[in-house]
Amino acid sequence: MARPRNPLLSRERIVATALALIDEEGLGALSTRRLAARLGVSGPSLYNHFATKEAILDAAADSVVAQVDVSMFQDGTHDWRSALLAWGRSYRAALTGHPNFVPYLAVGPGLRPAGLRMADAVFGAMVEAGWPPAQATRIGALMRYFVTGSALGSFAGGFVGDPDAYDPADYPHLGQAHLLAEHREHVDASAFETGLRALVDGLALQFK
Incomplete structure (x- = not known):
């Protein structure tokens, strides 16, 4: 045949x-x-x-979503802070690999198995760590907002590379803005890391 x-x-x-x-x-x-x-x-x-x-x-x-690592919530070697940091980085890496698909991924998991497993792992780990269930739900939601928002577009990529584009008479503090697009990946990744750490540090102040 x-x-x-x-x-x-x-x-x-x-x-x-x-x-x-x-x-x-x-x-x-x-x-x-x-x-x-x-x-x-x-x-x-x-x-x-x-x-x-x-x-x-x-x-x-x-x-x-199945590409996102959630093992840090289940391996017993991470506290909730380090788990959120590691998960956030893995989550962003999966989404930035498919930027055109991020708007669809920004919606809740519905009945999608990998999305539900991720939500279950995060919620379960936060409750086990001592967070009240309602707050654990909010933590999962705010992490989704932050990660998907960071993957939706590029701040650095929104500037043009022409050094004459930003007249110092109009924008006195943007003299180096034309360099941002050239270093887009580093700027965006660094901004995400700064925000992620600030978010987790802020949660730590609320944890009792």
Whole structure:
């Protein structure tokens, strides 16, 4: 029997292709027609694996969240402070790897398994550390706000590289602003680290 011209369709292949399409062209580019064309199949064949386009998006979202390390909440070697710091860094790394997908990832986990496992690990660890359940919920939420917000865009990348763009007569304190875009990755990562540490230090002041 001759081998099929295209690899057999699977949920994993559909999700990976959908995520690649979003990474390259943005969320608005994803449609079942475009996705089927990339996969070399007919559109209806996708529905053998996913009932709707939203189900594909949810599966892609979960595949990104599954990259986030939550072991620090369960390995018994981290206190809650160091666990939040390590988790925040891993969380941001997963999201910044797929910047076009961050707006979709900013929504709560719904019924997505990896998202629910992450929420469960964070909440459980905070309660076990001594935080009241209501405050543990708020901590998980504020970390989501902070991490997804940092991954939504680049502060440094918002400046142009032209040294004449920022007239000192108008912006007397932005004489070096044109250098920010060139050092975008370092500036953004350093800003995230500063904010993350400030956030955890602030929580530590509330912990009793």
